[in-house]
Structures are given as structure tokens and as C-alpha cells.
Amino acid sequence: MKSIRIAAGQGFWGDWLEAPKNQVRQGPIDYLIMDYLAELTMSIMMKQKRKNPLLGYASDFVDLMSEILPDIAKKNIKVLSNAGGVNPVACAKAVREIANKLGIGDKIKIAAVYGDDISGRINELLEKGHLLKNMETGEPITALKDQIQSANVYLGADGMVEALKNGANIIIAGRVTDTGLTLAPMIHEFGWSMTDWDKMATGTIAGHTIECGAQCSGGNCSYQWESIPDMANVGFPIIEAHEDGTFFVTKHEGTGGRIDIRTVKEQLVYEMGDPKSYITPDCIADFSSIQIADAGPNRVKIWGIKGQPKTEFYKVSISYVDGWKAVGTLVYTWPDAVKKAKVAGEILRARFEKLGLKFDDILTELVGVNSCHGALTDSEDPNIPEVTFRIGVRGHDQKSVERFTREIAPLILTGPPSVTGFAGGRPNVQEILAYWPALIKKETVQSVVDYF
Amino acid sequence: MKIIQLKDIAHARSGDKGDSANVGLIAINPENFSILQKYVTAKKVKEHFKGICLGEVERYELPNLGALNFMLHNSLGGGGTLSLKTDAQGKTYAAALLRMFIEVDENL
Numbered sequence: 001m002k003s004i005r006i007a008a009g010q011g012f013w014g015d016w017l018e019a020p021k022n023q024v025r026q027g028p029i030d031y032l033i034m035d036y037l038a039e040l041t042m043s044i045m046m047k048q049k050r051k052n053p054l055l056g057y058a059s060d061f062v063d064l065m066s067e068i069l070p071d072i073a074k075k076n077i078k079v080l081s082n083a084g085g086v087n088p089v090a091c092a093k094a095v096r097e098i099a100n101k102l103g104i105g106d107k108i109k110i111a112a113v114y115g116d117d118i119s120g121r122i123n124e125l126l127e128k129g130h131l132l133k134n135m136e137t138g139e140p141i142t143a144l145k146d147q148i149q150s151a152n153v154y155l156g157a158d159g160m161v162e163a164l165k166n167g168a169n170i171i172i173a174g175r176v177t178d179t180g181l182t183l184a185p186m187i188h189e190f191g192w193s194m195t196d197w198d199k200m201a202t203g204t205i206a207g208h209t210i211e212c213g214a215q216c217s218g219g220n221c222s223y224q225w226e227s228i229p230d231m232a233n234v235g236f237p238i239i240e241a242h243e244d245g246t247f248f249v250t251k252h253e254g255t256g257g258r259i260d261i262r263t264v265k266e267q268l269v270y271e272m273g274d275p276k277s278y279i280t281p282d283c284i285a286d287f288s289s290i291q292i293a294d295a296g297p298n299r300v301k302i303w304g305i306k307g308q309p310k311t312e313f314y315k316v317s318i319s320y321v322d323g324w325k326a327v328g329t330l331v332y333t334w335p336d337a338v339k340k341a342k343v344a345g346e347i348l349r350a351r352f353e354k355l356g357l358k359f360d361d362i363l364t365e366l367v368g369v370n371s372c373h374g375a376l377t378d379s380e381d382p383n384i385p386e387v388t389f390r391i392g393v394r395g396h397d398q399k400s401v402e403r404f405t406r407e408i409a410p411l412i413l414t415g416p417p418s419v420t421g422f423a424g425g426r427p428n429v430q431e432i433l434a435y436w437p438a439l440i441k442k443e444t445v446q447s448v449v450d451y452f
Numbered sequence: 453m454k455i456i457q458l459k460d461i462a463h464a465r466s467g468d469k470g471d472s473a474n475v476g477l478i479a480i481n482p483e484n485f486s487i488l489q490k491y492v493t494a495k496k497v498k499e500h501f502k503g504i505c506l507g508e509v510e511r512y513e514l515p516n517l518g519a520l521n522f523m524l525h526n527s528l529g530g531g532g533t534l535s536l537k538t539d540a541q542g543k544t545y546a547a548a549l550l551r552m553f554i555e556v557d558e559n560l
Contacts, residue, residue: 039532040532040533075545116545140459203552220465221463222463222464222465222546222547222550224482246456262463262478262480265476265478265517265518265519266463266464266465266476267465268480268517269465269474269476270465270467270476270478271467271469271474272474272476272521273469273521273523274512275514275521276512287517288513288516289516290516290517292516292517325533325534325536327536361530362536363537365538367538370539371539372506372538372539372547373504373547373551374501374503375503375504376500376501376504376548376551390538392536392537393536394534394536432534434532434533435470435531435532435533
């Protein structure tokens, strides 16, 4: 029975730079997939593209290609990534230039997959009655349409499958789903029908298993984390996919980390909603159908996955400008560190009120006491050695947020004692790009594949 | 009756979906799934996350993985970039759930 090895190289833009190189060089793989896009990465890229029309993609990907293209050409590995961001064509051209410079231009066929960007079509879509209602509130986007920074549909595997069929070995997509990067090679290699919903769900769950990189091979694992070996050389996960819909999760020999049912189960439940209804553009996958078993050292077998037909909608991720925020910190020490930090917070709030500063939200946290687990860990213990006092504000009045950043340092000389930690200077004011999830009928969007 | 802490029988992972967090709670040994199923109710989780989870708690069962999945709505200070929280993505809520104590039958 035919099988292929699909290796994950990046779980997000900013992940470990050595991982994709190791995946290509430390053992056999057929495909390298890399996920660079989080919900708000697109809006950051859009800002970059507005400043320079040649930007707007994950530049790390291009740097990486300049290192590994020769290995990829030699070993006949195919690469799929959503590194294209809001400018897959510019990214494809940059990689083409590198391939030519390296003298392997004839061995590389690059495809750009896009059509996901609908930010230029908002008015047209609204006029046609596509209201892009917020999935959580049901509110139409109309009132916010002038604040929109980016709007991208999550495309499925189809464009990438077409690119593979046409012989591309480097596929650079815009906003395709993370899971589609893994599903596409399985459809292409095994000739799976894209209406075989169990198979589509199988590829989707395989994709979900490795889309966060080492988070399924020992990283961030809460079960006996100290016993996981050699995390300095953690092996990123590889899916060994079989034609019949069984797959194995594994990693290269000799690498660190661990793959067993526990590390894999933790990734399976990550960012999960209703497990019976994991909706992607390609299918609805049922996580309650997953069968899982250890199948040797660092090898987990998964089979039996069921799926349901895809919906008639694409999910759209829209970002829009929604005010400003800033966060400042100071450190208070024993004795009475907690009380000092709490008093500091009260002083600041009184000053904000007197100054007439307007905020939508003010949050005070004591890092080291309650910032993550809230009331579960709150303490008044006067002997706590030190706490970081952390205060954040958010609002639509930029001047108020700017003034806030000037109110932290004065506390050093005008508040409780044994205080330090202001070496970093005033906090930055950040523009908030909020996220608006919506649905759009599939027939309004067409994926595009171009070759370079 | 005896008291056990979830960290001794389960492991977990959490993440975000907008202003909701999800916590997947997995029995370390599959035979302990029934304990999680019986004692770690949505109501108990809602009480546990008092002050953090301001919305509903939904519970889903995954017997095939020996796991429960909890959706904690309205728990991330607005979620995404709106949130002012240190843990704006609820990444540490898994550990917070493992703090929970449950009172179980002596012979379990």
C-alpha cells in the first residue's frame, strides 16, 4: 500500500528556525509543510504591504528557502506553506529569484495559490447582500467597513491539489487552512475523491495533529514534562500517511522530544470546540471517531476517522482598527509586596479619574500571584518576596492611552517603597486590530493558481 | 470519600477561540476517564474558574481519547488583541484546571 511522509516545519511565524532544516536533512520525507499564519498575522502583513507593495508575506520563509532549496531539489521534496500571507505572488517571485541564483531554477516549479483576499470587494459584497455578519454577535460588518484592515477567506485544499497535479514542487499560498497543507498532498498522492468525507476528515485531522509543530512531539506537554528527553534537539512531527486512511505520527530517528498517545492527544484537543463538528472548508471532521494507539517508540497509529460533507460557506477572517492599548509594569518587593502593588493600582486609578482619562477597560494584575490563575492563586501573604505590578488600559481615546504611558514611572517617587523595574522606559501605545469572524457563500470566492 | 487533585489523574491543554478558551482534560490512564466524566462537571468547572470565566461552560465528551473538552466562554478579557491579560490566549488555563480537587468514592 502506498504511503507518504509529510513533515511539519513551522507551527507559527516565529517558530524554531532550525526545525524545517532538520526535517529536510535528518531523515526521509516527501513533503514539508509550514504554517505561518495566525488570525491577526494577515493584518500585520497587510500593513507591511501598504508601505511596500513587494512585502506582505512571511519573510522567514524566503530566508529558509535560500538555505534548503538545494536539499529540496536533490531529494525531490515538495513544500507547501501559507507563507504567502497577503502577497503570495511577491513571495513566489522572491523564491524564484533565489532558485535561479542557486543554479537550480530548472528543478523548481513554484505555484502561488490565492484568491483569499476579499478586502477590496467589501462594498461589492455588501451591495450583493453578503453582510459578513459576525459569527458571535450576528451583527453585519456595514458600520465598520471603513475600519477594515484585512479580510481573508480560509481556502481549502483544492488550489494546492491543482498545483501539485500541475507539477509544482514549491506551493506558496495565502490564507489557506493549516490543515489543508497536509490534506492536499494526501488527496494528490492517493487519488482520494474530495467528496470522500471520511478521507477528507482523515487528512484534516492529520493536519491538525502536526500544524502546531512540536506541540505534538513533546513541546508544551503537561504529562511528565521533565521526563521528555533532549528538548534542545526536539524532533518536529511527521505524518506517515497510508492510502487506506490510516496514518502514523512519528519523527526522525535520533531527535529529541517524544511522540506517544499522550503527547498526541494533547495536541488533538488543542483549540477544539465541539469535537463532533470540526469545520474546515474541505469537510466536517469528527474527533470523537479517532482511534489512537501507541505503535512503537515515538510512533502513534491513528485510524477510523469519520467525516461529514463540507458546508456551503467559507470562514472569513476580517481585522479592523478598534482603538489603542498599552501595558506598563513595575516590581515591588518584600515586605508587603502584594499590598504595595495593590495600593499602586489604586493610586493610578485615582489619578486617571482626576485627569479625566477615558478607557474602555483597565486591568491590574500581580504577576507571580494572580495574573494567570486569578482567584485560584490570589494571596495576601506579606512574605511573598516580590511581585510584578502590571497594569493595562484599552480605549478609543488615543490621548488617554498616551497619557497613561506617562503615569507609570512617576509611581517610583510618588508611591509605595521598594519599587524597581522601569529600565525599559515608557510603555508603547499599540493600535488594536480586532478580529471579526464571518461566513461567506463559497460561490462568491474563486481560488487562483499561478506558476512561477 | 477521598480527595484527589486532577493533576494526579489527568493531563490537559488549553487554547483560545476568540474570547472563549478551551481546555481539553485527558485521563492519564484511560480507566480513569469515568472519574473525570462523573466528577468534573461543567458546573464544577464554572465555579472553579470564578472571576476568570464570565460566561457559560460547555462540556463535550471524547471517550475515544479518554478526554473531556470544556469551552469557557467570555474568559479572555475580549480575546485576541483586545485582551489586556498576561494570558490573553488562555494557554495556562489547562494548568489552572489541573489544580481542581474532586471528592471521589474511597474505593476508586
